[in-house]
Amino acid sequence: MQLDTTDLGPVVNRLKRAQGQLGAVTRMLEEGSDCKDVVTQLAAVSRALDKAGFAIIASGLEQCMSQEDPSIDKKDLEKLFLSLA
Numbered sequence: 908m909q910l911d912t913t914d915l916g917p918v919v920n921r922l923k924r925a926q927g928q929l930g931a932v933t934r935m936l937e938e939g940s941d942c943k944d945v946v947t948q949l950a951a952v953s954r955a956l957d958k959a960g961f962a963i964i965a966s967g968l969e970q971c972m973s974q975e976d977p978s979i980d981k982k983d984l985e986k987l988f989l990s991l992a
Contacts, residue, residue: 910963910966910967910970914966915962915963915966917962918959918962918963918966921955921958921959921962922955922956922959924955925952925955925956925959928948928951928952928955929952931948932945932948932949932952935948957991960991961991964984964987964988964991967984967987968984968988
């Protein structure tokens with residue numbers, strides 16, 4: 908299943924922000940920042956990645972439902988979804 912990239916612009920933007928946040932976490936660790944601040948930033952990165960993953964899967968599911976492609980295995984889609992849970 909190929910994803911339609913026209914709907915994924917916001918997801919790409921979210922991933923780029925998460926990439927910047929992750930870089931900030933790395934710098935914070937290297938600079939010896941406060942543990943609470945580091946964990947807070949790391950949690951924000953994790954949430955951003957989770958939201959991006961769910962958006963990608965939701966887009967894929969929507970495409971699958973509209974195309975009714977018999978080659979798509981529902982069990983594989985379920986595994987993808989559960990991998991983020």
